[in-house]
Amino acid sequence: MEVMEAIKKRRSIRSYLDKPVEEEKLKRILEAGRLAPSAKNLQEWRFIIVRDKTTREKIMQAAKGQRFVSEAPVVIVACAVNTDYKMTCGQYAYPIDVAIALAQISLKAVEEGLGTCWIGAFYEDKVKEILAIPNEVRVVELMTLGYPKGIPQPTERKKWEEIVCYEKWKF
Numbered sequence: 714m715e716v717m718e719a720i721k722k723r724r725s726i727r728s729y730l731d732k733p734v735e736e737e738k739l740k741r742i743l744e745a746g747r748l749a750p751s752a753k754n755l756q757e758w759r760f761i762i763v764r765d766k767t768t769r770e771k772i773m774q775a776a777k778g779q780r781f782v783s784e785a786p787v788v789i790v791a792c793a794v795n796t797d798y799k800m801t802c803g804q805y806a807y808p809i810d811v812a813i814a815l816a817q818i819s820l821k822a823v824e825e826g827l828g829t830c831w832i833g834a835f836y837e838d839k840v841k842e843i844l845a846i847p848n849e850v851r852v853v854e855l856m857t858l859g860y861p862k863g864i865p866q867p868t869e870r871k872k873w874e875e876i877v878c879y880e881k882w883k884f
Contacts, residue, residue, distance in 0.1 A: 714823070714824045716820065719820045719821075719823040719824050720820065721867075722823050722864075723819055723820060723823050723829075724828065724861075724864055724865050724867070725829075725830045725831065725865070726781075726828030726829060726830050726857070726859070726861045726864075726865075727779075727781040727830055727857075728781060728784070728861065728862040728863060729781065729784050729785045729786065729828070729857070729859035729860060729861060729862060730859065730860040730861070730862055731784075731786075732786065732859070732860045733764075733786050734786050734787050734827060734858060734859060734860075738825045738827065739762070739787065739858075741821060741825060742818055742821045742822050742825060742827070742858070743760060743762075743818065744821075745817040745818050745820070745821035746758065746760065746814040746815065746817055746818040746821075747814075748817070749810070749813045749814035749816075749817045750810075750813060751806065751810035751813070751814075752798060752800055752806035752809070752810055753798065753806070755795050755798060755806065755810065756810075757793045757794050757795035757796075757798075757806075757807050757810060757811075758791060758792065758793060758810060758811045758814045758853075759791075759792045759793070759794055759850070760789050760790065760791055760792070761789070761790040761792065761844055761846075762787060762788075762789060762790075763787065763788040763789075763790060763844070764786065764787055766783070768843065768844075769782065769783040769785070769788055770783045771843045772788055772790070772835075772840060772843060772844075772855065774839070775835050775836050775839035775840045775843060776832055776834060776835040776836075776840075776855060777834050777835065777836075779832065779834065781830065781857060782832065782855070782857055784859075785830075785857035785858060785859040786858070786859045786860075787857070787858040787859060788855055788856070788857055788858070789815075789818065789855070789856040789857075789858060790840060790844060790846075790852060790855055791811050791814070791815055791852070791853050791854045791855070791856060792811075792846060792850050792851060792852050792853060793807035793808070793810070793811050793850065793851045793853050794849075794850055795807060796849075796850075796851050807851065807853065808853055811853040811854060812853075812854070815831065815854055815856055818856065819831070819856070822858060826860070827858055827859060827860060827861075828858070828859065828860070828861035828864075829856050829857060829858050830856065830857045831854060831855075831856055832854065832855035832856065832857065833854060833855075835852075835855055837851070837852045840852045840855070
């Protein structure tokens with residue numbers, strides 16, 4: 714599958730089949746995240762793979778009761794271990810670096826016939842407690858992974874001229 718095809722096919726999946734994700738597919742998907750670029754090559758991401766149904770139920774509660782979180786056969790808990798590095802531009806690197814890794818994971822999942830959903834609506838302290846994550850580690854995102862029950866229609870995207878200008882700010 715071409716990268717652009719995966720980009721066009723990617724959707725936020727909120728309904729999953731009751732079918733486990735094969736270990737080899739999961740490894741290929743996680744490898745896509747492992748190979749992601751990061752500021753200063755810190756590679757600060759750590760991924761906790763949650764398959765246990767009881768644990769997924771607890772994470773679902775920490776994710777504001779979003780039922781599909783426990784329905785997905787896999788929840789990837791994306792963490793960052795180095796949260797102090799600020800880039801010259803003034804931005805902390807870790808949320809950007811973790812997002813890049815998860816973007817690559819989500820596209821590889823499409824190629825493997827799986828779906829994902831980014832989840833930012835969760836209580837970090839509760840997820841840390843459930844998974845025994847140390848205080849100094851940040852939980853940046855949750856991502857569900859599994860076989861979609863269906864593929865939603867694409868969402869409307871802004872027009873090119875609404876998001877792109879050349880040389881100077883012209884919006």
